[in-house]
Amino acid sequence: VGVDRYDGSTPLPTSVDEVEFFVLPLVLGPGPAAILDQLPRLRVVQALSAGVEDIVPLVPPNVALCNASSVHSTSTAEMAVALVLAAQRDLVAVSRRDFVPDARLIWPSLADRRVLILGYGAIGRAVEARLAGFECEVRRVARRARPDEHVDDLAALPRLLAEVEIVIVCLPLTSATRGLVNAAFLATLPDGALVVNVARGPVIDTAALVAEVQNGRLRAALDVTDPEPLPTGHPLRTSSAVLVTPHVAGRTNALAPRLRDFVHDQVLRYVHGEPLHDVVTDGY
Numbered sequence: 222v223g224v225d226r227y228d229g230s231t232p233l234p235t236s237v238d239e240v241e242f243f244v245l246p247l248v249l250g251p252g253p254a255a256i257l258d259q260l261p262r263l264r265v266v267q268a269l270s271a272g273v274e275d276i277v278p279l280v281p282p283n284v285a286l287c288n289a290s291s292v293h294s295t296s297t298a299e300m301a302v303a304l305v306l307a308a309q310r311d312l313v314a315v316s317r318r319d320f321v322p323d324a325r326l327i328w329p330s331l332a333d334r335r336v337l338i339l340g341y342g343a344i345g346r347a348v349e350a351r352l353a354g355f356e357c358e359v360r361r362v363a364r365r366a367r368p369d370e371h372v373d374d375l376a377a378l379p380r381l382l383a384e385v386e387i388v389i390v391c392l393p394l395t396s397a398t399r400g401l402v403n404a405a406f407l408a409t410l411p412d413g414a415l416v417v418n419v420a421r422g423p424v425i426d427t428a429a430l431v432a433e434v435q436n437g438r439l440r441a442a443l444d445v446t447d448p449e450p451l452p453t454g455h456p457l458r459t460s461s462a463v464l465v466t467p468h469v470a471g472r473t474n475a476l477a478p479r480l481r482d483f484v485h486d487q488v489l490r491y492v493h494g495e496p497l498h499d500v501v502t503d504g505y
């Protein structure tokens with residue numbers, strides 16, 4: 222397999238008319254994204270991210286798009302569980318050196334809590350696998366109900382939201398999911414519930430979430446926000462009921478070696494005419 226590198230800062234390689242398999246950079250720069258329609262033999266675009274909402278519109282017809290959902294699920298699910306535990310036990314506040322625990326203080330556990338995984342794809346499943354040792358009760362929602370896996374569809378949300386204490390958002394950003402977590406959704410959650418987002422910020426209506434955390438009814442732990450990055454002084458940054466990380470769920474030292482192995486395997490599959498992994502079929 223011949224390999225050429227192009228990062229947008231140099232002239233296009235002379236192989237441009239031969240390229241069949243194009244691996245985009247993890248952070249999509251303007252250069253590589255802009256040449257997708259200049260590769261006459263292009264068959265596969267391989268994104269290194271899991272979310273591809275910015276790439277889908279750029280992929281020419283009859284060209285397959287693959288994401289790296291199966292790779293990102295590991296680090297992202299790890300972050301989801303980290304956020305849940307850190308929020309439940311209020312680790313940021315409690316780890317201050319001057320913090321003196323009042324003997325009457327208790328914190329919410331993860332054990333015995335009811336957890337809704339909203340979006341039960343690669344990340345949702347990986348979250349559930351990691352929660353397995355925490356003795357919590359898991360509920361699952363996806364686009365399509367799958368009774369054999371105990372997965373409900375959105376029609377079950379009103380019932381489920383009223384009974385869960387933690388929601389972990391693992392949805393892609395699409396026209397159907399933008400703002401899905403809105404004021405009505407949040408209002409259905411019980412007092413003190415925790416909303417975790419490791420997916421995309423705009424899935425949650427920020428103003429609605431701000432209202433619920435500012436009035437002290439809900440808590441949040443967010444790796445992704447809308448807007449992103451959060452401006453200094455934004456209520457999601459200043460509220461003590463909110464834990465925010467700056468979209469870093471994927472950034473572990475497990476990622477690069479796994480991405481390398483994944484791309485290697487995908488190229489081999491392509492060369493041997495075998496089915497590719499993580500083919501984007503539903504526009505996200």
Ligand SMILES: NC(=O)c1ccc[n+]([C@@H]2O[C@H](COP(=O)([O-])OP(=O)(O)OC[C@H]3O[C@@H](n4cnc5c(N)ncnc54)[C@H](OP(=O)(O)O)[C@@H]3O)[C@@H](O)[C@H]2O)c1
Nearest residue numbers: 271272290340341342343344363364365393397419420470
């Ligand atoms: N924080 C980060 O750094 C980070 C890292 C990686 C990924 N992400 C984000 O996480 C998203 C999810 O990743 P993934 O790999 O788990 O994706 P995935 O494998 O495609 O799974 C998506 C899940 O969402 C469900 N879904 C899609 N549209 C829905 C709708 N309208 N209503 C209800 N459920 C819906 C799907 O339902 P079905 O199962 O029925 O199809 C599926 O269960 C990515 O798109 C990306 O934006 C963020």
